[in-house]
Amino acid sequence: MGSIRQLKLGAFMRPVSIHTGAWRYPGAWPDANFNLTRLKYLVQRLEEARFDAFFMADHLAVLNMPMAALRRSHTVTSFEPFTLLSALSQCTSRIGLVATASTTFDEPYHIARRFASLDHLSEGRAGWNIVTTSNPDAARNFGRDSHVPHDQRYTRAREFYDVVTGLWDSWADDAFVRDVAGGDFFDPERLHVLAHRGPSLSVQGPLNIARPVQGWPVIVQAGASEPGRQLAAETAEVVFTSVPSLAEGQRFYADVKGRMAAAGRHPDHLKILPGAFVVLGQTDEEARATRSRLDSLVHMDSGMAALSIALGHDASGFDLDGPLPEVPPSNESKSGQERVIALARRENLTVRQLAQRLAGYGGLAFVGSVRTVADEMERWLKEEGADGFNIMFPWLPGGLDVFVEQLVPELQRRGIFRTEYEGTTLRENLGLPRPGNRFFPAD
Numbered sequence: 001m002g003s004i005r006q007l008k009l010g011a012f013m014r015p016v017s018i019h020t021g022a023w024r025y026p027g028a029w030p031d032a033n034f035n036l037t038r039l040k041y042l043v044q045r046l047e048e049a050r051f052d053a054f055f056m057a058d059h060l061a062v063l064n065m066p067m068a069a070l071r072r073s074h075t076v077t078s079f080e081p082f083t084l085l086s087a088l089s090q091c092t093s094r095i096g097l098v099a100t101a102s103t104t105f106d107e108p109y110h111i112a113r114r115f116a117s118l119d120h121l122s123e124g125r126a127g128w129n130i131v132t133t134s135n136p137d138a139a140r141n142f143g144r145d146s147h148v149p150h151d152q153r154y155t156r157a158r159e160f161y162d163v164v165t166g167l168w169d170s171w172a173d174d175a176f177v178r179d180v181a182g183g184d185f186f187d188p189e190r191l192h193v194l195a196h197r198g199p200s201l202s203v204q205g206p207l208n209i210a211r212p213v214q215g216w217p218v219i220v221q222a223g224a225s226e227p228g229r230q231l232a233a234e235t236a237e238v239v240f241t242s243v244p245s246l247a248e249g250q251r252f253y254a255d256v257k258g259r260m261a262a263a264g265r266h267p268d269h270l271k272i273l274p275g276a277f278v279v280l281g282q283t284d285e286e287a288r289a290t291r292s293r294l295d296s297l298v299h300m301d302s303g304m305a306a307l308s309i310a311l312g313h314d315a316s317g318f319d320l321d322g323p324l325p326e327v328p329p330s331n332e333s334k335s336g337q338e339r340v341i342a343l344a345r346r347e348n349l350t351v352r353q354l355a356q357r358l359a360g361y362g363g364l365a366f367v368g369s370v371r372t373v374a375d376e377m378e379r380w381l382k383e384e385g386a387d388g389f390n391i392m393f394p395w396l397p398g399g400l401d402v403f404v405e406q407l408v409p410e411l412q413r414r415g416i417f418r419t420e421y422e423g424t425t426l427r428e429n430l431g432l433p434r435p436g437n438r439f440f441p442a443d
Contacts, residue, residue, distance in 0.1 A: 005416070007389070013054055018361055020299075042396060045401065047094055051391075054095055055099075058101065068301040082114050092122075093123075102132065103133075104133045108201060112164045115128050130231075154227035163201055167207040169192065169437045170207040172439075173211055175190035192439040218238060220238040224336075230259065244339065249385030257270060271388060273386060276365070276366055277394065287368045298359045298360050307354060310337065340358065374407060378411075
């Protein structure tokens with residue numbers, strides 16, 4: 001491997017395909033989102049291909065779009081992430097298992113326990129995707145009439161991170177002596193009580209689970225707003241981002257990694273993985289035809305709902321054949337709204353065209369032959385637009401199978417993707433250091 005940079009690859013697997021029409025594609029598994037047998041096949045195929053991680057987004061609301069669109073969605077029923085990843089940990093041995101968990105609608109002690117448990121069950125393969133949750137409908141499922149303001153969510157998230165990682169450090173790595181003869185199960189001198197009292201959170205501790213195998217599960221972050229970028233620079237080890245072009249990817253890459261020095265961190269200790277929707281064909285023309293066929297399966301009801309969600313504003317009254325009108329600022333995903341507006345302006349799209357694009361998938365897409373897509377991925381890696389990608393498959397299982405069988409060998413042939421895992425833990429495979437224990441610094 002030498003000094004050649006290699007791609008890191010995650011697989012975005014909840015939903016199993018982000019494309020609204022994926023479940024209707026010929027040969028697709030319509031029930032793949034909620035079928036354990038199917039999901040075991042998919043994660044094992046990804047592990048055979050030496051993917052870094054199987055990533056599960058999470059959604060805390062169903063009623064987040066009009067019923068006309070909701071009835072066409074394959075995402076309304078999905079496994080709770082920790083339950084599924086715990087099951088998948090027992091049929092895999094190397095691939096990372098990353099779950100989203102909300103800092104707005106959960107408590108630090110819950111999150112610390114779940115991820116510590118998953119890290120032990122998987123022998124060091126857990127990762128936590130920190131989100132503040134942008135969907136306002138989720139608030140109504142957790143006893144709130146309205147969503148917490150954007151900046152407040154990020155202030156809480158920063159403190160939440162400190163509490164969770166502090167709880168993971170409750171026990172020294174050698175705290176559990178299990179001295180059968182002497183009768184001591186653990187050494188009290190190797191236990192720390194957190195006793196956190198902060199602006200948003202009050203948590204006594206300690207955690208009732210031994211320190212995770214990786215010290216801390218890998219910290220993943222996905223926000224791209226100004227608070228999100230700063231949170232990533234200070235805390236994240238992997239960033240899942242959405243950028244539409246190499247130029248914008250390079251700007252994001254330079255910005256976030258450039259902030260790390262002020263936080264006392266090395267830029268190599270953060271891997272930036274833009275989401276990439278990949279459609280492969282024997283030729284570029286064939287791949288484009290496949291994408292067109294897939295997009296044709298998207299109903300316009302879904303398109304307008306996707307546009308409303310992306311904008312954080314009801315788009316149902318917009319003129320379908322006119323340009324996107326001015327939209328008020330969103331309290332949901334500000335960076336997501338900005339990307340959609342920029343896309344509409346940049347490509348001069350009508351509301352109808354924008355809705356169709358978003359309902360299929362409106363972000364970064366690599367559509368072409370194996371050689372074309374490999375060339376583009378290699379360019380992003382070498383020109384510092386990314387450290388790798390969080391791959392979204394067009395339909396399952398076919399879109400995943402062709403990626404594994406054709407694109408992965410090409411990336412390996414070029415020397416820009418591994419042929420074997422570097423270690424047994426997610427940190428080892430990502431090239432990330434194991435964090436020391438802040439309370440027991442000799443560990």
